[in-house]
Amino acid sequence: MEVQEFEKELRKKTEQVEDVLKKYQPEETGLQHTVIEAMNYSLLAGGKRLRPILMQETFEMCGGKGEIVEPFLAAIEMIHTYSLVHDDLPAMDNDEYRRGRHTTWYVYGDAMGILAGDGLLNYAFETALRAFGMCSGDGELMQRVALALFTLARKAGIHGMIGGQAADIQAEGQEDPVTEEQLLFIHENKTAALIQASMMIGAILAGASEAEVRQIEKCAYNIGVAFQIQDDILDVVGDSRELGKPVGSDAQNHKQTYVTIKGLDTAREAVESLSGEAVEILEGFDGRHAFLEQLVLMLINRQK
Amino acid sequence: MEVQEFEKELRKKTEQVEDVLKKYQPEETGLQHTVIEAMNYSLLAGGKRLRPILMQETFEMCGGKGEIVEPFLAAIEMIHTYSLVHDDLPAMDNDEYRRGRHTTWYVYGDAMGILAGDGLLNYAFETALRAFGMCSGDGELMQRVALALFTLARKAGIHGMIGGQAADIQAEGQEDPVTEEQLLFIHENKTAALIQASMMIGAILAGASEAEVRQIEKCAYNIGVAFQIQDDILDVVGDSRELGKPVGSDAQNHKQTYVTIKGLDTAREAVESLSGEAVEILEGFDGRHAFLEQLVLMLINRQK
Numbered sequence: 001m002e003v004q005e006f007e008k009e010l011r012k013k014t015e016q017v018e019d020v021l022k023k024y025q026p027e028e029t030g031l032q033h034t035v036i037e038a039m040n041y042s043l044l045a046g047g048k049r050l051r052p053i054l055m056q057e058t059f060e061m062c063g064g065k066g067e068i069v070e071p072f073l074a075a076i077e078m079i080h081t082y083s084l085v086h087d088d089l090p091a092m093d094n095d096e097y098r099r100g101r102h103t104t105w106y107v108y109g110d111a112m113g114i115l116a117g118d119g120l121l122n123y124a125f126e127t128a129l130r131a132f133g134m135c136s137g138d139g140e141l142m143q144r145v146a147l148a149l150f151t152l153a154r155k156a157g158i159h160g161m162i163g164g165q166a167a168d169i170q171a172e173g174q175e176d177p178v179t180e181e182q183l184l185f186i187h188e189n190k191t192a193a194l195i196q197a198s199m200m201i202g203a204i205l206a207g208a209s210e211a212e213v214r215q216i217e218k219c220a221y222n223i224g225v226a227f228q229i230q231d232d233i234l235d236v237v238g239d240s241r242e243l244g245k246p247v248g249s250d251a252q253n254h255k256q257t258y259v260t261i262k263g264l265d266t267a268r269e270a271v272e273s274l275s276g277e278a279v280e281i282l283e284g285f286d287g288r289h290a291f292l293e294q295l296v297l298m299l300i301n302r303q304k
Numbered sequence: 305m306e307v308q309e310f311e312k313e314l315r316k317k318t319e320q321v322e323d324v325l326k327k328y329q330p331e332e333t334g335l336q337h338t339v340i341e342a343m344n345y346s347l348l349a350g351g352k353r354l355r356p357i358l359m360q361e362t363f364e365m366c367g368g369k370g371e372i373v374e375p376f377l378a379a380i381e382m383i384h385t386y387s388l389v390h391d392d393l394p395a396m397d398n399d400e401y402r403r404g405r406h407t408t409w410y411v412y413g414d415a416m417g418i419l420a421g422d423g424l425l426n427y428a429f430e431t432a433l434r435a436f437g438m439c440s441g442d443g444e445l446m447q448r449v450a451l452a453l454f455t456l457a458r459k460a461g462i463h464g465m466i467g468g469q470a471a472d473i474q475a476e477g478q479e480d481p482v483t484e485e486q487l488l489f490i491h492e493n494k495t496a497a498l499i500q501a502s503m504m505i506g507a508i509l510a511g512a513s514e515a516e517v518r519q520i521e522k523c524a525y526n527i528g529v530a531f532q533i534q535d536d537i538l539d540v541v542g543d544s545r546e547l548g549k550p551v552g553s554d555a556q557n558h559k560q561t562y563v564t565i566k567g568l569d570t571a572r573e574a575v576e577s578l579s580g581e582a583v584e585i586l587e588g589f590d591g592r593h594a595f596l597e598q599l600v601l602m603l604i605n606r607q608k
Binding site for chain 2: 031086185
C-alpha cells in the first residue's frame with residue numbers, strides 16, 4: 001500500500017471511530033451534568049484512536065462482521081482516556097496541558113478530575129455491557145461477549161494497565177536504579193496491556209479460536225513493548241523538532257530506559273526482532289491484514 | 305425476633321461476608337504488590353458490610369440458592385470501598401482517619417491512593433464477571449448475570465453513585481442555597497443507588513420477575529433516602545457521644561439538610577412514611593424476610 005493511500009485510509013478509520021465515540025458518549029443532562037461534560041471534554045479531545053482502530057482491524061481480519069464490536073471500541077477508548085485524566089492529576093504527573101489544551105482537572109478542578117476519571121472507567125463497563133443487548137439470545141455470541149468483557153477488565157486492571165502504572169510509581173520511589181525486569185514489566189503492563197485488550201477483544205468477538213487469541217496476545221505484546229523501546233531510542237537519537245520534546249531528556253532526568261540499560265544497538269535489535277515477529281504472526285492469519293501490518297510498522301518504526 | 309438474637313445473627317452474617325471478601329481479595333504479589341496491598345488495606349478495614357448483607361438477604365428472600373451471588377457480594381463492597389478511598393483524598397474531603405485508622409492515601413501516598421481506588425473499581429468488575437464462569441453454560445443464568453452486571457455498572461456510575469457525588473460537589477460550589485430537589489437527588493444517587501444495586505442484584509440473580517425487581521428498587525430507594533434523612537435528624541437531636549460527631553455540626557457549617565429545609569417534624573414524618581413503605585414492600589414477598597425487615601428498621605431508626 002502506498003504511504004498516501006495508507007494515510008488516507010487511516011484518516012477514514014479514525015473518523016469512523018470518532019463517530020462511534022459520539023454515538024456512545026454520555027448525554028450531558030441532569031444535576032450531575034458537570035462531571036459528564038468533564039468526561040466528554042476528555043474523551044473527545046482528539047488523539048490517534050489507535051486502540052479502537054487496532055480492535056476494529058483485528059475484528060475484521062478474524063472475519064468479524066456487524067456492530068457487536070462497537071460498544072467495545074468506545075469502551076477501550078474510555079479506559080485509555082480515564083488513565084490519562086488520572087495520570088495528569090496534580091497528585092500524579094501534575095500536567096496542565098495535553099494535546100495542546102488544558103487537562104481535565106485544570107479546567108474542572110481536582111475533585112471533578114478524579115470523578116470524571118472514575119466516571120469514564122465505570123462508563124466503559126456500562127458501555128461494553130450493552131453488547132449483551134445485541135446478542136438476540138445467541139448463546140455462543142453471549143459467551144464471546146463475556147470473554148471480551150473479562151479480557152477488558154483483566155488487561156485494564158492490576159494485572160494489566162493499573163499494575164504497570166503502580167509499578168512505575170513504585171520504581172520512581174526506590175533508591176536503587178530500575179532493573180531491566182522492572183522496565184519490561186512496566187512497558188508490558190502500562191502500555192502493551194491495553195493494546196493486547198484491543199486486539200484480543202477484536203479477535204474474540206469475531207469468533208477466533210483460543211489458539212488464535214493467544215497468537216494475537218503475543219503479537220500485541222510485541223507491538224506495545226517495541227513501541228516503548230522505540231520511544232527510548234528516539235529520546236537519544238530523535239530530531240527534537242519532530243519529537244516535540246528535547247532529545248536526551250530521559251538521560252538528563254537520570255531516567256533509566258531500555259537504551260541506558262542495554263545500549264542503543266541492542267535496543268534497535270529488540271525493536272527489529274519484536275516487530276518482525278508481530279508482522280509474522282499477522283501474516284499467519286488468512287484474513288486481510290495489509291492495513292494492520294502497515295499500521296503496526298508505522299507505530300513501531302516512527303521517527304517521532 | 306429478639307434484639308439479642310438479631311444482633312447475633314447480624315454478626316454471623318457479617319463474618320460470612322468477611323469470608324467471601326477474603327476469598328475474592330486480590331493476591332499481593334508481583335512488581336505491583338504495593339497497589340494491591342493498598343487495595344486490601346482499604347477493603348479489609350472492617351465496616352458494617354451492609355450492602356453485601358442486603359444483597360445476600362434479598363437473594364435468599366427471592367428464593368436464590370448457591371454461590372452465584374458471591375462474586376457480586378465482593379464486587380459491591382469493592383465499589384463502596386473505592387468510593388471511600390477516593391472521597392478521602394486530599395483533593396476531595398482530605399480525611400486522614402476512617403474507622404479509627406489512617407486513610408489509604410495517608411498511608412500509601414496520594415498517587416497510590418488514586419490508583420488503589422481505580423484498582424478496586426476495576427477489580428469489582430473483574431470479580432463480578434467471574435460469575436459467568438459459574439453458569440455451566442446455562443443460558444438463562446447467563447442472562448441474569450448480564451443483567452446483574454448492568455445494574456451494578458449503572459447504579460455505581462454517573463446515573464447513580466458517581467452522579468450523586470458530582471452533584472454534591474457541584475452544589476457545594478454554588479452561591480445559592482441547596483434546593484430540596486438537589487438534596488433528594490444527592491441522597492438518591494450518592495447513598496440509595498448502591499443500596500438499590502445490592503438488593504436488585506440479589507433479586508435478579510435469584511430469578512425474580514421484572515415487576516419484583518422494580519419493587520425492590522423502590523424499597524431500596526426508600527431505605528437509602530430514609531437513612532440519609534435520619535442522619536440529618538440525628539445531627540440536630542442526637543446524642544453527640546452516641547453519634548461520634550458534635551451535634552448540630554451541619555447547622556454550624558451552614559450546610560443545608562433535609563431538616564433545615566423542611567423542618568424536624570416533616571423530616572420525621574418522611575422517615576416514618578418511607579420506612580413503612582419499604583417494610584410493606586418486603587412483606588409482599590413470600591420468602592423469609594423477618595431478618596431483612598429488622599435490619600432495615602435498625603438502619604433507618606438508629607439513634608446513632
